[in-house]
Amino acid sequence: MEKVIALVVSHNHQQLLQECIHALHVQTRKPDAILVVNNGSTDNTAVWLDSQPDLFHIIQQNVGPAGGFHIGINWAYKNDFAWIWCMNDDGYPAPDALEMLLKHEGHERTLLNCAVIDKQDRKSFVWNTRNYSSIDEVKEEVIEGIGHPFNGTLIHRTIIAKVGTPNAQLYLWGDETEYYYRIVKRYQIPVKTITRSVHYQPASGYTYKHDWDCKSSWKMYYYVRNRFQILQSKCANKPLALAHYFAFIIAFSGLVVLFQKTDKLRKLNFIIWPMVDALKGNYKATPQTILTKMQAQQALSFSALFLAPIKTLYYNIFFPRMDNGSKTATA
Numbered sequence: 001m002e003k004v005i006a007l008v009v010s011h012n013h014q015q016l017l018q019e020c021i022h023a024l025h026v027q028t029r030k031p032d033a034i035l036v037v038n039n040g041s042t043d044n045t046a047v048w049l050d051s052q053p054d055l056f057h058i059i060q061q062n063v064g065p066a067g068g069f070h071i072g073i074n075w076a077y078k079n080d081f082a083w084i085w086c087m088n089d090d091g092y093p094a095p096d097a098l099e100m101l102l103k104h105e106g107h108e109r110t111l112l113n114c115a116v117i118d119k120q121d122r123k124s125f126v127w128n129t130r131n132y133s134s135i136d137e138v139k140e141e142v143i144e145g146i147g148h149p150f151n152g153t154l155i156h157r158t159i160i161a162k163v164g165t166p167n168a169q170l171y172l173w174g175d176e177t178e179y180y181y182r183i184v185k186r187y188q189i190p191v192k193t194i195t196r197s198v199h200y201q202p203a204s205g206y207t208y209k210h211d212w213d214c215k216s217s218w219k220m221y222y223y224v225r226n227r228f229q230i231l232q233s234k235c236a237n238k239p240l241a242l243a244h245y246f247a248f249i250i251a252f253s254g255l256v257v258l259f260q261k262t263d264k265l266r267k268l269n270f271i272i273w274p275m276v277d278a279l280k281g282n283y284k285a286t287p288q289t290i291l292t293k294m295q296a297q298q299a300l301s302f303s304a305l306f307l308a309p310i311k312t313l314y315y316n317i318f319f320p321r322m323d324n325g326s327k328t329a330t331a
Helices: 014-025 045-050 064-078 097-102 157-163 175-186 219-234 238-259 264-280 287-298 302-318
Strands: 004-010 033-039 056-060 083-088 111-118 124-129 132-134 142-144 151-156 191-201
Touching (some): 004 014, 014 045, 033 064, 064 175, 083 157, 097 151, 111 175, 151 157, 151 191, 157 175, 219 238, 219 264, 238 264
Parallel strands (some): 004 033, 033 056, 111 191
Antiparallel strands (some): 083 151
8 A cells, every 4th residue: 555644834833733633643544654844933833743753843944835845745755655645734634534535546646635624614615616615515526627735635756756846936825826737737637626535724814805014914925926937837838927927917906906905006016026026037035035125115205116116127127137236126
């Protein structure tokens, strides 16, 4: 029988992590091993992991979910596990989730996913899954062509051999989607949601109508920047990905105008920065550098605020290898 390792990426969620690990221990088909990637937790997670002799764990600095799954999948692959069952620490699988997934293992390797259900009401799908709103509505055992990684995603090592690991440079917000499209679009590997295999996950908290803070919402940088990498994996070629990305930028700008209540002009200006980094392939930004720049831009006058991105775009287009020397443009 091929060996299965459960991989959990964790950051500052010790109690939720313990809940997830307990759910793995009581599986009707137990994983052969459990690996926890501790992404720079500052709570008691490291101490708790050291007290668990039946767990493998990796402790590293916080490199985001993308870096966590990259290192975890790579470790499991190098240690010859056949199946890698991926999940975040804030969710947990139903007791028979792994057994139900493995029942649908076939000779043609597919990306197998649990049905991702709201852990509060234990019925609603967390993300769009065909036209279903509740697991109670579903009659078929398999929903073809859809999956929601990394929430109970089961990946065979033959897929990893073809596709590689998640892109650690993306940090968060889109890393799982880019990997998903790389598997199912670029490499044409089938994907299935196994409806009798349930993974409970918190409902998504993000909405376009939510008014984000222009000084502190650093995650929005990754949301805008990473979309281009997602589209390059999803689309047939780079020109098509570029067209879709510019359409996304226009649509996202429209949503800012329609739904944001504060700092609309500053937010429109902010979008230019991650967009330029996406087009240049610049993945150096960290949460701290993003926060620092957001706070610096907040202090700029409106004239300086809007001249800076125009100047940056000008130099990127006409002098791509030259540093324009402008402190305003890089503040």
